[in-house]
Amino acid sequence: MLKYYALFLVLLFAFSATAQDTLQSVQIKTNSNSTKKSYRKVTNTATMTSKELLKAACCNLAESFETNPSIDVNFSDALTGTKQIKMLGLTSPYLMITEENIPSVRGASQAYGLSFTPGTWVESIQITKGAGSVVNGYESISGQINTELLKPADDIPFFLNAYGSTDSRFELNTHFNRKISDKWSSSLFVHGNTRVEKMDKNDDGFMDNPLAKQINVLNRWQYTNAEKGWVSFINFRYMNDEKQTGQMDFDINRDKGTINFWGSEINTERFDISTKIGYVFPGMPYQSIGFQNAFTSHKQDSYFGLNEYQITQKSYYSNLIFNSIINNTMNKFAAGLNFAYDDYNEYLAVPSISGNYDRIDNSVGAFLEYTYDNIDDFSVVAGLRVDNHNRLGVFATPRIHMRYNPWERAVLRASAGRGKRSANIFAENQQLFASSRVFDILNTKGKIYGLNAEIAWNYGLSFMQGFDLFGKTADVTLDFYRTDFQNQAIVDLYASPQEALFYNGKSFANSFQLEFNIELMKHFDLRTAYKYYDVETEYISGSAERPLQAKHRYFANLAYATHIDDKGHQWKFDFTYNWLGKQRLPNTATNPVSDRLPDYSPSFSLMNVQVTRTFSSSFELYAGAENLGNYQQDKAILGADNPFGTNFDTSIIYAPVFGQMFYAGLRFKIK
Structure with a gap:
């Protein structure tokens, strides 16, 4: 049914687009920054515009942060090619x-959810370090990433x-608007x-990337009545994603569930439905009310060799927000109510653990956030929310x-806040x-898999100074969280x-970042950052570094664009460099010598x-390379x-x- 609905809409939009009159447009040329930071915004937020997202292929949201110094992008495993992001030394x-501003990647979608939003759909991304706003919930600990x-x-x-690549990945995105x-x-x-195509460039007998296919359809409706103060959005979305990985000789029909060859399917x-309704009171632009609702059905069926994992999550989220002022626009507040419901049906069959882990989580909360906004020199946002959760x-x-x-x-800037999840x-x-690995949960008295809820406090300081250096615009930022x-x-x-143990304990993560940006010449920008992480956890064996976390990282991005001539021709060049210091590796000391790894990885x-x-305002071609130096991990699979x-x-x-x-790849537009 959904496939026929999508086909009908494609035909309808294609007909409508060709039937519209071609209008003359005026192009305003600017040299605006592709990533924007504000001297007046209270939170430590950087906004990645669509211009920044075009610096790399950005096939999906997980790959959109390659040119951003605040986000660290890593691979999660040797099989799926899935990219994992970290911020302030903590995982996503x-x-x-x-x-x-509606929660999207959470629960069942944590592992692969960032790959479910195509990059071409994104208008901008706001990255906020530290505890987020209480308006958006209580789960944020290290920061917030909001996609518009x-x-x-x-x-x-x-x-x-x-788009096409040498790892046999091909993509097609079409947008129709009416x-x-x-x-x-x-x-x-x-x-x-x-x-x-199956590929094994490191000759270990396993595919380096999965065979995969995905169909993803989003239908958005927007209603705007500026005269009466109404604006609303309605979204319908369907996605189906299939991955197959494992040994090169694995055949699904022949080898699934056997020990002939190792293979996996995910x-x-x-399916998502979401609505947003906003109303601005007549004659009072500072007073508004908004109502957000979202329903999600997420189903994953997967196996990894002889291990099985299935999870279905049905969620409902609702948020009612009222914004107004106290006496004048320097004193603002937001108040509201929030409701969340998650129904998990989860089945796991791995060594030592097998069975259903079904549960229902629901919570209702109220929040109040006060803002004192003196745009000249000082502002503060103080918020408090109280939630009643059936488990927490x-x-x-x-x-x-x-x-x-x-x-x-x-x-x-300074911030502090508490998070719980x-x-x-x-x-x-x-x-x-x-x-x-054999899985074992050591704590059994908690209410979530026998564990207690995670609770953390985040504190941060940030200083940014803009200046002119040799007649060129520059800025430097120091962050500590x-x-x-x-x-x-x-x-x-x-x-x-041979084990993966789960239990409750304490840990801390210190993050320091020094960032320097300068316009070397007109249309030629340099962005650099050094990052230091000190992340330690109290394990049963004692306090130790968090594995697979480099203490030292260095980032640089060079972006150059030529002048756009009268015909709309332009060249753009982007180069990104990342250096990662050594990383502590998990324990392999008791393995046979051939399957051991050193205590630390090499830097690379x-x-x-x-x-x-760019050939015109309507057409451009792009080409690029990732991992240009061809660095590969030695012994990726033990x-x-x-x-x-x-x-x-x-x-x-x-x-x-x-x-x-x-x-x-290529990009083509009809304006």
């Missing part, structure tokens, strides 16, 4: 990831993006990708953000299923290479490059010669597996 489950999608009222009639009336607009986004089907009980979430401008082009230990650690976990769901890979460098040729033996492990990944990859 500790980030609140939202789509237009293209708006139907502002979108162009047609967009096409085609103005139904002066108040109604609608967009249809259709995305498809596939990987069609099949996900997802009644608890309060306080958060505060402050901004001070001591002098021109300078801003000092239920750790979905299986969904968040699926890379461990592709191993022979600390996250203290009063209680964390610890994943212990130090106890034994990665280089990405992209060249874009026990590859005996995948059903006790030493098999594909999860200890600190560097790329595939090596050098080249790609090319």
